[in-house]
Amino acid sequence: MASSQQRFSGYPRAREGPQTVSSHVEESNPVLRGWPLVLAANAVTRLPFLAKATWTNAKFGGIKDIPGLERYDYCLHDDQPVVTPVAADDSATSRLAVTSELFPRQPEDLAGRFYSTADYHELYKSGKLTPLQVAKALIPLISREQDGKYVSAWSETRVEAVLAAAKASTERYREGKPLGLLDGVPIGVKEDTDVAGYTSYYGQRPEPSDPAFVPATKSLWPVAQMEAAGAVVVGTLAMHELGSDVTGCNPRRGSPKNWYNTSYYPGGSSSGAGSALSAGLIPIAIGTDAGGSIRIPSSFCGMYGLKPTLHRTYAMNSSICVIGPLAATAADLTIAYRSMTAPNPDDVIQSSFAPSIPPSPSAKKTLGIWKGWNERSSSAVSKSTQRAINYFVEKLGYSVVDIDIPYIQEGQWAHSAWALAEALDHLRSRLKGSPSYSINHCNQIVMAISDCTAAADMIKYSQMRALLMEHLSFLFKKYPGLLIVTPTVPEAGWKVNPGDEAYGFSDGNLTMRMMMYIWLANCTGCPAVSAPVGYGEPEQGEGKLPIGLMALGEWGAEEQLLAWATEAEGYLNHGLDGGRVKPKEWADVVGLAGDVDTESS
Structure with a gap:
């Protein structure tokens, strides 16, 4: 939540959007799997008119027909959605504290308890365990070598580097x-984000000699x-290959x-992150989010996920994606x-952000x-x-206000088309000169469709984004401290069809449904947490399916969202009947580490 003294760069003017009829058009994209998928991929990539027809059927061209959209400014580069809370002076740019007093260990007898950073730190300090163990x-x-x-x-594990870092920490x-x-x-770190010594494969499986895939020389900020x-x-x-869908299916x-129920996908595109966290292997993962890719796997896998304000952690070459x-x-x-x-002194945009400010205990709490x-x-x-919302109102003092958002479905179409256009550009840039421009059949269709988006359409998508940003600005001004609350995803999981492991599948209708709540934060650059x-x-398999609640906040309101997530955790642990659930095949890493020979550690 921004304080009344907080200054911003690029803050949208507060203007209420038009009143629109809240009607929903059912998506009518063909569902493809198996040989029909293979045939469709070959046809769409070879016949431009068929790709254009598919693009039109996905409603990506309908934005241009919205009346009055021309009254909104457009901008086809990163500046438009970047709303930056700027520091009043240099002293305000330091980060907030990370100390043991602020983050104590959770009670040992808490239901469904996962190991945390505080647990590892206390075990290491006491000498009961070492990072090397x-x-x-x-x-x-x-490890793949050890099956x-x-x-x-996991994409890649460099055993020698891991042991060297753990040994150095043990010595400290x-x-x-x-x-x-x-x-x-x-x-763990999602494989589209550079880590020194590791190769960013973006979910692809290139030939070993492909020059487009080489280890990173340094880690991203x-x-x-x-x-x-x-x-x-x-x-x-x-x-998920190229980050182009939200299941994590990668043939x-x-x-x-998804270790909560292996008959369901973990969500994507940060699918490995959701999987590793749900298994209890690590307490923290770093992901990316251009269309829910942090929040959807967090929801499907029963974890917490934060999509920061655009460029807050790193100024990516994208107007929708964040780390x-x-x-x-x-x-x-x-x-x-x-x-x-x-x-980051080398990042002019990211370094200009003032730290997010935790909310005052006396601040009004409002859910939209x-x-x-x-x-x-x-x-x-x-x-x-x-x-959960009732708990926030009855136990935590939140009030609820009714809101609406114009062009909610049209805005999603615009965001989806924009995201795919960026994905195509990034793919071409990254694989330029590569002898193995190889992507799966699903992505062959997606990229062929992306190639149909014209500059005139991008202008309309940008105007739609401006409209939505101004409307959110209007809501944040009308209700200071507002958090817009929705389910993270409308379904409690996405069922696995075992046959899809051969070729993958394309189900644009369900993809759009699963993204119906999360896209708004990417489109407008706002932060959101699940x-x-x-x-x-479940309808199949064994194990309950986690359900997530999401809050979207004002630009720069990450700390307010994190405080809200902490309150949601209180509900999960103490307000929900039975409390938190842990997967049946959860890995007790601390217990296993205790069995490692300390003489060799």
Whole structure:
């Protein structure tokens, strides 16, 4: 929540959007799998008119017909959605504290308890465990060479580098000089984010000699900050190929498992992150989010996920994508966020951000809810999220205001088309000159469709984004401190069809449905957080399905969202009947590490 004294650069003018009829058009995209998918991919990539027809059927061209859209400014580069809370002076640019006093351990007898950063730190300080023991316990679980049980979540693990970092951390603890709470804590990083020594594969499976895929020479700023704090990157995490869908199904590389119920996908595109966290392997993961790719796997896998304000952690070459944390606890989500966001002197945009300000205890608490939108979720999701909202109102003093948002479905079409256009550009730029421009059949269709978007359409998408940003600005001015609350996703999971592991599948209708709540934060650059608040019954397999609740806040309001996620965690642990649930095949890393020979550690 921005204080009344907070200054901004690029803040949209507060202008209420037009009153629109809240009607919903059912998506009518063909569902393709197996040989029909293969044939469709070959046809669409070879016949431009068929690609254009598919693009039109997806409603990507309908935005231009909206009356009055021409009254909104457009901007076809990153500046438009970048709303920057700027510091009043240089002293305000320091990051907020990450200390043990602020992030105590959770009670040992808490139901469904996951290990946290605080747990590892206390064990290391006491000498009951070392970072090297933890690393040695993890490697057999995630290593392909050792056929690890949880390897599907991981892209690459550099064993020697992991052991070297863990050994260095162990020595610091022995000397009584740990770098802080994160020292020695195991983390993972999504494979589209550079980590020194690792190759960013973007979910692809290239030929070994492909020159487009080489190890990174240095870690990107958010990862480097975690490493500088002593966190041990135990590997890079698998993802949906190109980040182009929200399931995590990857026929070329193998799909990560959702350990709550392995008959359901973990969500994507940060699928490996959701999988590794749900298994209990790591307390923190770093992901990216251009269309829910942090928040959807967080919801499907019962974790916490933060999509920061655009460019808050790193100024990516995108007007919708951000780097942000996923975590097993709200405290670890906060620790990761604060650690990742130190000002980068080489990044003019990111370094200009003032620290996000935690809300005052006396601040008014307001939830904005559009009932017609929220009620489009399934019965199980609707009931679980409404119970959590009732808790916020009855126990925590929140008030509820009714809101609406214009062109909610048209805005989603515009965001989806924009995201695919960026994905195509990034793919071409990254693989320029590559002899193996190889992507799966689903992405062959997606990229062919993306190529149909014209500059005139991009202008209309940009005007739609301006309209939505001004409307949100209007709501934030009318209701200071407002959090817009929705389910994270409208369904409690996406069922696995085992046959899809051969070729993948294309189901644009369900994809658009799963993204119906999350796209708004990407389109407007606002921050948003997802927190688990309940569980649904599965239609297949064993194990309950986590359900997430999401809050979207004003630009720069990450700390307010993190405080809200902490309150949601209180509901999960103490307000929900039965409390938090842990997967049946959850890995007790601390217990396994305790069995590692200390003489060799």
